[in-house]
Amino acid sequence: YGSAKITKVLREEKVPTASWLNFTRYGTFAHIFEGKPDSKRYEWTISVHNRQSTVSFKSKKKVRKPESEWFRVENTHEPIIDKEVFYRVQEQIKSRRRQTKEKATPIFAGLVKCADCGWSMRFATNKANKTPYSYYACSYYGQFGKGTCSMHYIRYDVLYQAVLERLQY
Incomplete structure (x- = not known):
């Protein structure tokens, strides 16, 4: 499964989030759970905590932080799969290129990043016009x-x- 499907399954099966487990064990993240319904403890998201932040308190524009600043909370759950399989799959994900419905593989897949937020840009085709065209768009916005x-x-x-043109130059 991809991250969105895994998130959906975790919510449906009411698996508590890592932040809820840390709250119950150590009292951390109290501001997230105080006065909230019980369903809050199962609200999994695709994002990984502290991977991005806003430019300032006045701006909602998001910027990706360096990996050294990310928060990692390890060993809060029993692993679903062993680490070796996980890392092997991560390598496959990095190198995969999906075919379009027309059986074409976009050569820039996984390489084009949004200039502002740093997220990957998704490939799509606009078929509404007389002459269809393909494009990349920010997947974070989407x-x-x-x-x-x-x-x-x-x-x-x-x-x-x-x-x-740049390669020819």
Whole structure:
């Protein structure tokens, strides 16, 4: 499963989050759970804590933090799979290229990142026009909507031409 499906399964099976377990064990994250319904303890999200922050308290613009600043809470749950399998799958995910419905593999898949938030840009095709075209768009904006990032977008043919010209140069 991907992270969204795993999140959905964890919520449906009412598996408590790592922050809830830390709250019950050590009293941390109390501000998250005080006065909230019991369902809050099962609210899994796709995001990993402290991987990003806002530019300032005045701006809602998100920026990705360096990995050294991320919060990791390890060994809060029994592992679903062993570490060796997990890391092998992570390597496969990094190198995978999905085929489109037209059986084409976008050559920039996994390589194009949003200039503002640093998230990967998703590949899509607009078939509503007379002449369909493919493009990359910020997946953070697409997943979380307005206010998280803006609709960064580049057409596939424009990106392809720019990379080709740079390589030829």
